[in-house]
Amino acid sequence: MHHLIRAAAGIHxxxxxxxxxxxxxxxxxxxxxxxxxxxxxxxxxxxxxLASLPAGVLVDRWPRHRVxxxxxxxxxxxQLAAMLGLPLGAGAxxxxxxxxxxxxxxxxxxxxxxxxxxxxxxxxxxxxxxLELARAGASLLAPILAGWCAARxxxxxxxxxxxxxxxxxxxATRGLPALPPPPARHAPILQGLKEGxxxxxxxxxxxxxxxxxxxxxxxxxxxxxxxVPYALNVAGLSAASTGAAQAGYGLGMxxxxxxxxxxxxxxxxxxxxxxxxxxxxxxAPLLLGAPGAAxxxxxxxxxxxxxxxxxxxxxxxxxxxxxxELLGRVGASLQLAIYGVRPLGALSAGAVMAxxxxxxxxxxxxxxxxASFLVSAASPLARxxxxxx
Numbered sequence: 001m002h003h004l005i006r007a008a009a010g011i012h013x014x015x016x017x018x019x020x021x022x023x024x025x026x027x028x029x030x031x032x033x034x035x036x037x038x039x040x041x042x043x044x045x046x047x048x049x050l051a052s053l054p055a056g057v058l059v060d061r062w063p064r065h066r067v068x069x070x071x072x073x074x075x076x077x078x079q080l081a082a083m084l085g086l087p088l089g090a091g092a093x094x095x096x097x098x099x100x101x102x103x104x105x106x107x108x109x110x111x112x113x114x115x116x117x118x119x120x121x122x123x124x125x126x127x128x129x130x131l132e133l134a135r136a137g138a139s140l141l142a143p144i145l146a147g148w149c150a151a152r153x154x155x156x157x158x159x160x161x162x163x164x165x166x167x168x169x170x171x172a173t174r175g176l177p178a179l180p181p182p183p184a185r186h187a188p189i190l191q192g193l194k195e196g197x198x199x200x201x202x203x204x205x206x207x208x209x210x211x212x213x214x215x216x217x218x219x220x221x222x223x224x225x226x227x228v229p230y231a232l233n234v235a236g237l238s239a240a241s242t243g244a245a246q247a248g249y250g251l252g253m254x255x256x257x258x259x260x261x262x263x264x265x266x267x268x269x270x271x272x273x274x275x276x277x278x279x280x281x282x283x284a285p286l287l288l289g290a291p292g293a294a295x296x297x298x299x300x301x302x303x304x305x306x307x308x309x310x311x312x313x314x315x316x317x318x319x320x321x322x323x324x325e326l327l328g329r330v331g332a333s334l335q336l337a338i339y340g341v342r343p344l345g346a347l348s349a350g351a352v353m354a355x356x357x358x359x360x361x362x363x364x365x366x367x368x369x370x371a372s373f374l375v376s377a378a379s380p381l382a383r384x385x386x387x388x389x
Contacts, residue, residue: 001118001127003175007068008111009134010169014075015104016135016142017162018082018097019044024150024158030090043094047101048339053193055106056332059113060196060325065176067110072173074103076166083159100166107169109335113327116319117179124316124387125264132257132312136304140250143243196329203321205388208379209273209314210334212372216277216307217338219368221345223283223303226353226361227296234358235291248297252304260312269313270384276310277372284366288359320388 026032026040059067078100085092111131119127149158200206231242263272283299322330345368349361376382 001115001130003172004068004111004114004118005130005134007072007169007172007176008107008131009138010165010167010172011072011075011104011107012135012138013142013165014079014100014162014169015044016138017146017158017165018079018100020143020146021150021155021158021162022093022097024146025086025093025155026090028150028153029086029155030093032090040090040094040097043097044101044104045339045342047098047105048335051102051105052109052332052336052339053329055109056196056329056335057193058106059110059328059332063179064110064114064117065173065179068107068114068173068176069170071103071105071107071110072166072170074106075100076103076163076170078103079159079163079166083156083163086156086159100162103166105335109328109331112315112319112331113324114179116324116327121320121387124319125312126261128312128315128319129257129261132260132308133254136250136253136257136308139253140247143247193329193333196326197333199322199326200330200333204380205317205321205384206330206334208376208381209317210337211375211379212273212277212310212381213314213334213338214341215368215372215375216280218341218345218348219280219365219372220303220307221342222349222352222361222368223365225346225349226358226365227287229353230287230291230358230362231296235287235293235296237293237296241293242296245293245296246300248300249304252301252306253308254304256305256308257312260309263309264313264316264387268385269317269387270382272309272313273317273381273384274373274376276306276308276313277369277376279306280369281366281373283369284362288362288366317384317387 022040022044032040078096078098081096081099082093085096112128115124115127115131145161146155146158149155149161200210227246228242231237231245237245260272279302283302286302287295287299289295318330318334319327345365349364352364353361
């Protein structure tokens with residue numbers, strides 16, 4: 001298991017450094033307009049829409065250590081291509097970022113399907129928490145490193161550090177034991193995808209997770225679109241204060257991941273699966289009621305802490321109730337929906353803010369967080385006392 005955790009740390013370091021570096025390179029090095037920066041930043045997001053379903057099929061057909069090796073190789077190739085393509089302009093950089101993110105998509109799905117092979121059922125939450133700690137740590141540190149590099153005119157150095165992370169991931173995946181392919185019959189690809197989506201739709205617990213995730217991710221990207229305009233134009237914060245306050249999100253993720261296994265051992269899963277979206281509901285009223293750096297930092301912390309615990313609980317639940325031969329495709333179906341709804345959240349917040357101002361965008365996010373809680377509270381998740389055996 002420790003090889004998989006080290007590989008995840010390298011992959012997420014590479015991914016988060018790339019995501020943090022792209023807007024800085026776009027603005028400071030390539031001198032793009034805001035619309036050009038937005039297009040550049042959007043390229044990694046397209047990878048989740050393009051690759052989730054094919055990656056799910058791949059995970060369910062190939063030995064998973066080979067899938068993880070392929071994923072790490074794609075991330076490394078994309079990082080190197082980004083370094084080499086930077087002098088060629090935004091188009092080359094965006095395509096390289098897309099390639100690297102394709103590798104990240106495949107890795108995340110394969111890692112989630114590999115945990116049940118490497119860990120006992122009672123250890124799912126602890127293993128998933130360690131994988132999420134790797135992501136949380138990268139999310140906290142990458143913007144700091146990328147900003148430090150960009151401030152010194154060394155944007156390409158951030159890409160180089162990302163390439164080193166992907167090299168570390170590639171070496172770690174080579175240490176994994178040979179994992180046999182899942183016991184799947186190789187149905188036609190479209191039929192296989194239908195099987196994964198069908199299982200997700202029929203399983204009551206996963207169907208509730210799906211609904212909660214759709215509402216929450218819509219709300220989170222509405223929040224991301226609205227929070228900076230609100231902080232700068234309504235709360236009167238400086239750019240530096242806004243950035244520092246938003247670091248509360250990464251801190252919340254770290255503490256949420258560290259505490260989730262302990263909480264899941266000592267309480268009913270329902271508490272965590274309701275608490276994640278429930279805590280999120282507090283963020284919008286907190287910021288709207290008392291605009292300022294402290295309230296923004298606390299709201300960001302809540303959005304990192306509770307939902308991170310929820311994420312670990314729902315992945316552990318999915319691993320427990322999904323047949324091994326469907327893990328990749330079920331995860332891919334869920335992931336495609338989540339990443340498909342995110343742009344809708346951001347665009348909806350933009351339309352609402354254009355009509356009624358940044359506060360309305362924050363309120364829209366709060367309504368979506370409330371919907372995510374209500375979906376969970378009205379579902380079998382609210383009655384889940386123990387993880388399914």
